[in-house]
Amino acid sequence: MELAPPTADECQVWRLPIGAEHWRDFDVLDEGERARHRRFRRSADRDRYQAAHVGVRLLLGHYLGVHPAELRFSRHCRHCGAGHGKPTVAYPATKWEFSVTHSGDWVAVAVASVPVGLDVQETTDGTDVVALSTAVLSPAELRWWRERPAEDARRAFFGYWARKEALLKATGHGLAVPMNTVTLSPPEEPARLVDWAADRPLDGPAQLSDLDAGPGYTAAVALLSPLPVRITRAELPLGVIAAAHTSAG
Template sequence: MPVQVSWQVSWARSADAHEGLLALLDPVERARHEATVDPASRDRFLVGCALSRRILGELLGVPPEDVPLRRVCPTCGGPHGKPRLAVRAGYDFSVTHSGDVVGVAVCRGAQVGLDVEEADTALDVDAAARTALSARETAAFYALPPAERKPAFLRIWTRKEAVLKALGVGLRAPLRELEVSGADAPAAVLTWPDRLADGPRTTLTDLTVDGLHPAALAVTTGAGRERAALGVGKQPGHAGP
């Protein structure tokens, strides 16, 4: 019998951070919070952890501070990889933040990836396009009027990053080989990197936060083979757009 897949997305602000949320974090999270120098990054991390724990705690029927989470970097083994449940409970989740926006997606029965980008973020769109877009995507991108290129790029970027987060590889995959539909078309993966063959079964959904900030949600099944094919831990990661 196929597993039923369901998902939910919750949004918060980094301004929601307050000292009382620290009680929800485990020792590893508190250490990372204390070691984060930039106040804005520290607040985003705290809100993301607290929001994840509250949602997962409700689903698992345990207090937020008792939700068993683990973070293992696939490259170095350090405690800063994608957070995952340390028990087999059938749930996957993804945390994202950009500027003041913090989001958490939780999915039952499949892997999930969530990404958001601030609409007014400072961005060299030409340099970003050279890094992230395929030849076909680049041609479509430069066919747009200059004023439309930045929002179009951010829409495409959120789709790609959401898919790679769902696979659990982040930005270690070849972005230019992962081709998605144009910004004005329904979200879909058109071409996968060669090493993924036909690609995993993926549902891609466009979201918008506060009617302004582009976001995307990817729900992927059968991602274990894809993680291995992409060589998790064998390629260097990249920064945001």
């Protein structure tokens, strides 16, 4: 099987396997990543972190033709220049952008040649959605949301949340833009941006798509591009990367 990078009109979304047994042969994390991995107290958190950070290094290293341990990442914010922006590849030089997400049993990475944001939300955890609703939902969204039955409202809340997280990851704004200043279409409709009322500008036309992450999850991907971008999804073929990693070593 050939594992090729995305074409100019494609966004690849790869689901990564969780569990130390999948990653123990790949010693590719830098010292900072190893230190953060050790600080997690719960094994589930350590496993998700390991899958996300080892997985993205293996995938991007494979695409860029470098050893995964040689990759260097930056958080330079393209809006203000500070060090809190979305992660990008600082070395080697590349046009590829990526976004990583993890929640519950899901860890995934999206790769595209345009700014991309990926988010998965577990809907069955103990999150108090009523308490968070005014911080996450815009006034127009709140009016619609408060008319939903309780169970529908819970899933709708996480549908909004996943879409907004994906969008703010793609723009690189993150927490600098309050979620309640962004209005999206209701989760029962195709995903689209309705209004951007944030003080900070939107970089370009935003494309939003929902992803089927299975029962108990909502997921979305956002892309900043004036041209259509198709989304492909698959399980990461770790065996292909492992073979290439071994031969390169």
